[in-house]
Amino acid sequence: MAVNGRTTDANGDAILISLQEPYLNVVEVLGYTDETKGEASGLYYNKQFRWGTDGVTYSDYIDLTNANLEALLLNPNKPFWVQYRYEQVGDGKLEFESIALELVTDGGVICRIPQVECGSEGCVGVPNLVVDCCGDTWNPYDLSRASSMYNQLSAITSNMFGFCVDYFKTKADQRSKDVILKEYSLFDVIKEGEVKILIPDNELPTREIQFNPMMMDFPVQFEIHIVKSAFEAIFGLGAKPEMRDYLYFKDYMNRMYEVDAIAQADDFLYSGSYWRVSLVPYQKRTAVGYENTSDGIQAEANTDALISNVEDKFRVERENEFRDVRKDNQYKTIGTLGNDYVRRSLNKKLIIKEENVYNEWTIISKYHYRLASMGTTNEAIKYQYEKGWSSEEDRAFTFWIRPQYNKPIGANILILSIANNNNKVQFNTGGLPKFGNSINIGDWVEIRGTKSYNGIGKVIEIIGESIVIDEQFIDDVTTTGSPSFNKEATNNFMVYENSLLPPTQYVSFTYTPNWFIMKINEVYYKWKIGQSFAKDEWYAIVINLNATARQLGLFVYNTVETSGAINPNLTSSLNLIFNQTQTATPQTVIDDQSWKLFGCETDLTNIRIWKKPIEEELQSLILSQYVVKDTHLTLLLDNASPELMLQDVTDAR
Numbered sequence: 001m002a003v004n005g006r007t008t009d010a011n012g013d014a015i016l017i018s019l020q021e022p023y024l025n026v027v028e029v030l031g032y033t034d035e036t037k038g039e040a041s042g043l044y045y046n047k048q049f050r051w052g053t054d055g056v057t058y059s060d061y062i063d064l065t066n067a068n069l070e071a072l073l074l075n076p077n078k079p080f081w082v083q084y085r086y087e088q089v090g091d092g093k094l095e096f097e098s099i100a101l102e103l104v105t106d107g108g109v110i111c112r113i114p115q116v117e118c119g120s121e122g123c124v125g126v127p128n129l130v131v132d133c134c135g136d137t138w139n140p141y142d143l144s145r146a147s148s149m150y151n152q153l154s155a156i157t158s159n160m161f162g163f164c165v166d167y168f169k170t171k172a173d174q175r176s177k178d179v180i181l182k183e184y185s186l187f188d189v190i191k192e193g194e195v196k197i198l199i200p201d202n203e204l205p206t207r208e209i210q211f212n213p214m215m216m217d218f219p220v221q222f223e224i225h226i227v228k229s230a231f232e233a234i235f236g237l238g239a240k241p242e243m244r245d246y247l248y249f250k251d252y253m254n255r256m257y258e259v260d261a262i263a264q265a266d267d268f269l270y271s272g273s274y275w276r277v278s279l280v281p282y283q284k285r286t287a288v289g290y291e292n293t294s295d296g297i298q299a300e301a302n303t304d305a306l307i308s309n310v311e312d313k314f315r316v317e318r319e320n321e322f323r324d325v326r327k328d329n330q331y332k333t334i335g336t337l338g339n340d341y342v343r344r345s346l347n348k349k350l351i352i353k354e355e356n357v358y359n360e361w362t363i364i365s366k367y368h369y370r371l372a373s374m375g376t377t378n379e380a381i382k383y384q385y386e387k388g389w390s391s392e393e394d395r396a397f398t399f400w401i402r403p404q405y406n407k408p409i410g411a412n413i414l415i416l417s418i419a420n421n422n423n424k425v426q427f428n429t430g431g432l433p434k435f436g437n438s439i440n441i442g443d444w445v446e447i448r449g450t451k452s453y454n455g456i457g458k459v460i461e462i463i464g465e466s467i468v469i470d471e472q473f474i475d476d477v478t479t480t481g482s483p484s485f486n487k488e489a490t491n492n493f494m495v496y497e498n499s500l501l502p503p504t505q506y507v508s509f510t511y512t513p514n515w516f517i518m519k520i521n522e523v524y525y526k527w528k529i530g531q532s533f534a535k536d537e538w539y540a541i542v543i544n545l546n547a548t549a550r551q552l553g554l555f556v557y558n559t560v561e562t563s564g565a566i567n568p569n570l571t572s573s574l575n576l577i578f579n580q581t582q583t584a585t586p587q588t589v590i591d592d593q594s595w596k597l598f599g600c601e602t603d604l605t606n607i608r609i610w611k612k613p614i615e616e617e618l619q620s621l622i623l624s625q626y627v628v629k630d631t632h633l634t635l636l637l638d639n640a641s642p643e644l645m646l647q648d649v650t651d652a653r
Contacts, residue, residue, distance in 0.1 A: 006096045014087040015096050022055065022079030028104040029074070031066035035097040036086075043090035050085075051549060053078040057394065057612055059549030060581040061085055069101070071583070073550060076106035147271045151229065154273040158227040162196030166248040168299055169193070169235050170288060187244045188291040192299040193234035195247075198225040198274075204253065221260065227274045241277050244288055256282035342638050344594075345382040350374055352642040357400070357538055357605070359559040359574060362624045364538075365400060365605040367640040371493060372404045374599025377442065381597040385609070385636040388496065388506065388589030395545040396610035398623060401511065402538045402603035403491070408513040410437050410487030418450065418476040418483075421461070421468050425453055427485065428466045437487070439467060444490045444512050449483030451475055456488070456515045456526055470524070488512035491600040494607070498593050506589050509543075511602075516554055518543060521587050527554045531577045540574060540623045544613035545584070552584035555619060574620045595636065609636040 006015060036045060047064035051072065062068050064084065074080060082101070088094055169191045176186035205222040232239055246258040257279035264272050290300040340346070351373040357365040374380045389395055411433050419426040427447075432439055439445065443459045445467070457469035489512060496507035508519040516527045533539060542555040557574035597604065606623075611633050614622055622628075628637060 007093065008086075008088045008095075009091075009093045011088060011091050014085055017084040017086070017096075017099070019082060022081045023101075023103065024079055025076045025106045026074050026080040026103050027076050027106050029069040029072055030102040030104060031069055032064065032099060032101050034099040037095040037097065038093050040092075043088075043092040043094065045086040045094060045096070046089050048085045048087070050083050052081045053548055055079070055081045057546075057548075058083060058615065059546050059551050060544055060553040060579075060613070061616065062551075062581055147269050150268045150271055151273045154227050154267075155229045158196050158198055158230050158274075162198050162227075162230075163249065164251055165195055165197055166250060166302070167193055167195040167234070168246050168248075168303065169239070170242065170244045170246075173289075187288045189288065189296055189299045189303070190291045190293070191235060191295045192302060195226065195234055196230055197247075197277075198227070199223075200225065221278055221280050224277050224279060225265070225274045226277055228272065231275070241275050244285075246282050247279075258282045340384070340643075342384055342636065343381055344384045345379075346643065347374060347378070347380050349378075350380045352640055353603070354642075359624055363626055364559075364624055365626060365639065367642060368400070368402070368603045368605035369597065369640050370404075370603055371491075371597065371599050372601050372603075376599050376601075377492070378599040379596055380599055381638075383595040383636060383638070385595055386593060387591050387635065388593065389545075391586040391588045392547055394547050394612050396612060396614045397509070397541075397543040397545075398606065398608045398610070398614070399494075399509070399541045399604060400538055400606045400623075401491075401493070401533075401541060403489075403511075403513070403533050403535045403601065404603060405489035405491070405513070405535060405601040407437070408489045408532075408535070410439070412484050412486045415447075415449070415478070415483040415485065418453075418478070419466075420473040420476075421463075423473050424460070424468050425457070425471045425473050426463070426466055426468045431465050432462070432467070433487075439487050442490065442492065443487055444510065444515070444517070445469070445485040445487050446512075446514065447483075447485045449478055449480040451477040451479055455528070456512070456517070457485075458517075458524070488514060489601060491602045492598060493600050493602055493604055494595070494597055496589070496593055496595050506593060516541070516556070518552070518554075520584075520589065523585075523587070525552055525582055525584065527578070527580055527582075529556060529578050531556075539577075542614055542619050542623065544581075546613050547586040550583055550586060551581050553579065553581035553613075555579045555616070557620070557623060574623060579616075605640040607636065607638040607640075608634055610634055 008015060034047075039045065048061040049064045049068075050058040050061045052058040053075070058081070084099060086096055168189050170187040170189050172184035173186035173188055174184075176184050178184070200223060203222070226241060228240075231241065241259050241262050243259050243262070246256060248256050258281075259277055260280045261278040263276045263278075265274050265276050267273055290296040351370040353368055353370050354366065355368060356363055357368070369380065371380055413429050413432065415427045416430055417428045419428060439459060439462065441459055441462060444456050445459060446456050447453050447469075452474040453469070453471055457471050459467050460470045461468035490510060491512070492508060492510040494509045495505050497503040497505045505519065506521055508517075510517040510519075511533060513532045514529055516529060518525045538559055540557040542553075542557075544551070544553040544555075546553075555576065556578040557576055560573065560575060595609075597607075606626075608628070626639065628634060631637065
């Protein structure tokens with residue numbers, strides 16, 4: 001396989017396309033157009049995309065279709081980032097040329113925006129240009145037009161080569177006027193805006209420490225130029241820089257300066273196209289306040305954020321690094337329950353098995369919970385973590401599971417009729433299995449031969465020889481002469497519930513030999529697994545909950561080789577055997593409830609709840625981590641470590 005720029009020539013080759021800058025004020029995407037070379041019936045690109053609002057966290061990849069683009073729910077107040085993946089199907093030469101989106105802005109304007117276009121110089125984002133043309137040629141004796149052209153050139157130069165700064169505009173408080181000294185003692189910050197400035201000869205101020213004869217740090221003064229038209233466009237016609245104004249260099253320098261002096265430039269024909277502004281390092285002054293307006297309040301908040309001290313500036317990063325080094329939520333699971341950072345209670349009947357689980361050369365786990373040692377539905381573990389999430393928050397859940405069921409699939413049972421039982425579906429049968437194959441409340445059954453209920457359903461009631469499943473009644477129509485269902489071994493291994501009797505389950509994770517089910521509040525999300533979960537084989541599970549993209553994605557992996565293989569290859573990659581993303585309406589899951597593990601026919605380890613979805617490219621790496629690197633991104637982390645049973649020693653001397 002080979003990828004050369006925008007050209008591919010083998011099955012499985014992929015081109016990844018990203019944007020350097022997001023699109024703003026986008027309300028809706030109407031569709032897309034693209035251009036490729038070489039596509040035919042047996043040779044084409046499988047096109048997918050993902051999107052986000054911060055350029056860091058993205059949705060899962062989904063098919064690039066107009067329908068999927070139109071279904072996006074966008075907030076015009078947030079940036080719109082898009083990434084594309086073009087993966088070749090078939091052998092032969094294909095070439096990607098361009099892609100364009102048709103967008104609707106918050107002003108109701110429909111734009112066809114070419115996001116990526118490829119030429120001889122490679123693939124680039126295409127800006128939208130507006131050219132204002134003049135009618136007649138330049139007359140050198142028309143001084144007004146010469147001056148106007150000079151002003152335009154100044155504006156163009158500033159726009160092309162200027163530094164972007166956050167400028168804070170002040171005005172004198174008229175109540176503080178001193179007519180004797182001819183000055184004002186108080187100033188108010190009235191507005192903040194982004195302005196482009198020019199630095200003569202691009203000579204940035206020196207970083208060397210300067211001293212005066214008193215051995216005190218001496219302010220380094222330097223000059224900048226601000227084009228009048230650029231300044232007036234932000235702060236109004238006739239506005240100009242003034243003393244006590246201050247600005248923040250967010251690019252390159254990351255420093256704050258204040259205006260010390262202002263002069264009008266002696267430029268071409270005294271046109272005064274720009275201001276010469278002298279700057280000194282910023283000092284917070286009590287004489288400078290903030291106007292009691294929305295602009296003033298916002299300017300105060302932004303200023304406080306910029307001039308925070310070093311400890312405040314790096315507080316979050318420092319705390320995250322401390323957590324990553326200490327790994328409290330990982331290593332504090334080895335003490336007694338009084339010192340167990342993760343588990344609130346641990347059932348003494350639960351067996352914690354010591355067994356190294358390998359993916360080729362990588363040790364994935366050293367211990368796992370044998371949940372089959374507990375009776376089904378019996379509580380095995382209650383965690384310290386007791387939080388849900390809001391409808392605007394993202395989450396990810398990862399597990400390693402190994403089925404231990406002896407009877408994965410039950411007998412086939414014919415459905416004689418379908419009835420309405422309090423708006424739930426009731427299946428009437430000629431007889432339910434008994435003893436070892438009996439069906440119980442909480443079991444899941446796979447259904448076929450009906451019009452509206454094919455798939456898998458949860459048994460919530462048993463009435464004689466009939467079962468009631470947790471599905472809304474729609475109709476009693478069958479599509480075959482022999483509709484039927486069969487029980488699948490049910491492993492409901494993790495729940496989030498309250499302490500009522502019976503408890504209300506807000507979140508649950510369940511798998512059967514052929515299905516994976518996640519419940520969020522009253523909604524079941526079900527995935528039909530193409531490759532059945534086989535007994536005694538380890539599988540890795542990733543569930544991404546993306547509130548922004550309204551997606552819930554399931555990824556299932558297994559190991560490359562059998563655990564404990566001799567002379568394995570040096571890799572941590574896993575085999576992706578299933579992935580599917582569903583549309584999910586964001587829901588709030590209430591706080592202050594209990595995350596628990598329950599007895600079922602499975603081995604379980606590496607239970608983790610993450611703050612953010614895990615991108616597909618990183619999943620193999622993260623699933624292979626026995627010691628989690630970025631623990632600050634985890635909310636719950638359990639490696640199934642056993643308790644450390646040490647004798648209590650009092651006054652040891």
